[in-house]
Amino acid sequence: MQAAVERAIATMWDxxxxxxxxxxxxxxAxxxxxxxxxVFRTLTGTSPGRFxxxxxxxxxxHLLLRTELSVTDISYQVGYNSLGTFTSRFTRSVGLSPGRYRTLARTGMPVAPRAFRSAAARRTCEVRGSVGSPEVGLPTRIYVAAFTDPIVQGEPVACDILEGPGEFVLSGIQEGVWHLRAAVVSVxxxxxxxxxxxxLFIGSSRPLTVRADHPIEVDLETREFCPFDLPILLALPELDCWQLPQPELAAGAIGLTRG
Structure with a gap:
């Protein structure tokens, strides 16, 4: 079954x-x-349509960075028949509108971090643990965040940014089921x-059921990408900025703040 799903995913990319x-x-397939x-959902954690x-x-x-095509032209080139649908999905998934993403990625300047959703009216929980990654002999930065679904997109409910493997803390997570995701990037x-x-590597947890006032500990191990992994849509400076990121921009990740 894995080979069948791999064929299907290859078709999507092609x-x-x-x-x-x-x-x-x-x-x-x-x-x-x-x-x-x-079978597809079992192996990837999401539906074929969302993948x-x-x-x-x-x-x-990629087209926003590599070309001067208009946003309208790009929307059609990637399979959308409606500019409005493309723009709304891009903005929701990446955290920036297509035009804003192109401008900020090319200048290399991070966006001022957004505040996370207020949890004032609901009791929350803290998720903490450690994240590890294979040794690569290079300085790395690790983003750990909690999302509503397996896709790394949109605004996380909480995030921590580590200067290498170590302990993380995600605060203010509301009751519900959340997905922890980690991305290791070169600095x-x-x-x-x-x-x-x-x-360089990614990591994930099983879906976490969070209950108020019940702290959770999770240890994450990261690994290389495989064909069943969804691409990271959330904009991160080390992945998306045209200029090489500088160390002082670490905490200014686009759309992310420390949890």
Whole structure:
């Protein structure tokens, strides 16, 4: 089944600009669409449609940096028929509008961190633990954040930024089910072309059920990307800035603050 889903994901990357339906994608896996959807979600943590959308938005990020195409042209090139739908999904997923993303990524200047959603009316919990990563002999920065779903997109409910492996604390997490995600990025030895950059390693937790006033401890181990991993859509300076990031910009990650 893994090979079948890998074929389907390869099709999404190769034909993301086409109006692919669930039937089209399932056909490449040689499975019925209902069975394919179940297997796909088991292996990736999300649906084929959301995976395809993540690929399209990542490609849009690349085109915003690599070309002078208008936002309208880019929306059509990555498979959207509506500029409004593309803009709203991009903004919700990346944390910036397409035009704002292009401008800020090219200047290399971080956005002033946004405040997280207020938890004043609800009791909250603290999630803490440690995050590790393979030794690479380079300075690294690790982003750890809690999201509403497995896709690293939009505004996290809490985030911590570490200067290498170590302890993290995520405060103010409300009751509910959350997904912890970690991304390890290089600080100095960074690929100069943003569209070629990727995290060194990523990590994730099982879905966490948070109950008020019940602290949770989670240890995260990171690993290299695999075909079943969704692309990171949330804008991070080390991945998205045109200019190489500077150490003093660490806490100014686009859309992120310490939890």
């Amino acid at each position: 034909r993301y600009e086409e109006p692919l339906s669930l039937d089209d994608i399932a056909d490449t 040689i499975l019925s669409k209902f069975y394919f959807s179940r 395809l959308s993540a690929i399209r938005l990542l490609k849009a990020k 100095y030895d960074v690929e100069p072309q943003p569209w070629k950059r990727s995290p």
